[in-house]
Amino acid sequence: MKTLEHQIEEAARLVAESKRIIVFTGAGVSTESGIPDFRGPEGLWSKYDPEDFTIERFLSDRDVRKKHWQLLTGNEFIVADAKPNPAHYAITALQEMGKLYGIVTQNVDGLHQKAGVLENLVFQLHGDLSHAKCLGCSCRYPIEEVKGWLAGGVDEPECPSCRGMLKPDAVFFGEQLPFEVLMESEQRSRNCDLCIVLGSTLVVYPAATMPLHAIRTGAKLVIINMGPTAMDELATVRIEGKAGEVMPVIVKKAKEKVR
Ligand code: NAD
Numbered sequence: 001m002k003t004l005e006h007q008i009e010e011a012a013r014l015v016a017e018s019k020r021i022i023v024f025t026g027a028g029v030s031t032e033s034g035i036p037d038f039r040g041p042e043g044l045w046s047k048y049d050p051e052d053f054t055i056e057r058f059l060s061d062r063d064v065r066k067k068h069w070q071l072l073t074g075n076e077f078i079v080a081d082a083k084p085n086p087a088h089y090a091i092t093a094l095q096e097m098g099k100l101y102g103i104v105t106q107n108v109d110g111l112h113q114k115a116g117v118l119e120n121l122v123f124q125l126h127g128d129l130s131h132a133k134c135l136g137c138s139c140r141y142p143i144e145e146v147k148g149w150l151a152g153g154v155d156e157p158e159c160p161s162c163r164g165m166l167k168p169d170a171v172f173f174g175e176q177l178p179f180e181v182l183m184e185s186e187q188r189s190r191n192c193d194l195c196i197v198l199g200s201t202l203v204v205y206p207a208a209t210m211p212l213h214a215i216r217t218g219a220k221l222v223i224i225n226m227g228p229t230a231m232d233e234l235a236t237v238r239i240e241g242k243a244g245e246v247m248p249v250i251v252k253k254a255k256e257k258v259r
Helices: 004-017 055-060 062-073 086-096 143-151 179-191 209-216 243-258
Strands: 021-025 100-105 122-124 127-134 140-142 166-170 194-198 220-225 237-240
Touching: 004 194, 004 220, 004 237, 004 243, 021 086, 021 179, 021 209, 055 062, 062 143, 086 100, 086 243, 100 179, 122 179, 127 143, 140 143, 179 209, 194 209, 209 220, 220 243
Parallel strands: 021 100, 021 194, 100 122, 194 220, 220 237
Antiparallel strands: 127 140, 127 166
């Protein structure tokens, strides 16, 4: 078996040789920023029922909706105050090297943009939690505004404009992914020459098809994750480790190679 040092060296060589890198990120890239993942040991699924995250349950059950708003306003899943960690900044460094072709993310926390990646390079397959959306008239409201209403005693916010039902603007299980974001993510995944997966179990579809699109068209695949993923066998390099520790070293070594 190859040592960690050898694997990092190999990944750095691939980064240095590549021109169009897609970074595919999951919840694991943000745990070092204090946001829990779903399936890790401390993940939300150890405390919540995944069924409550389906659109069907959200629409049909008032108690489930209340639980969602409580989760957003409580201190278990704080997204608004979270700060990017070294993994996010290492990805931003790929942009500075002129190699970042796009970040396809399952995350809803906006941390790639906070770390300085250009908006038009971030493809948020599962939406984002910076806004809530009215299911009646599609008006969007900053989540901070909605939190203000909740703090003022409202237990289920409604649209001030049409009194329709509001929903956090993240994609729930059973909902369609934003079509244009999905199309652009697929197209870029097919055209990249390296796909780096960071912090994802690669079990949520259709998001997890992106690394498959990449390798089918000849790209190399690097997977960095704590714990197994569904595509470990397909990886050119598979690194078991923390995103915030491994990714900065890979990028630093890649920079030395292209100098
Ligand atoms: P997941 O929870 O299924 O898997 C995360 C993986 O990352 C796990 O294998 C875990 O062991 C690993 N991991 C945790 N910390 C890590 C670290 N520091 N370095 C490397 N690996 C680490 O997450 P997923 O595959 O992204 O899919 C689940 C869904 O969760 C997605 O749909 C996503 O939208 C949503 N989600 C997003 C956030 C967020 O926006 N930050 C947080 C929780 C869940």
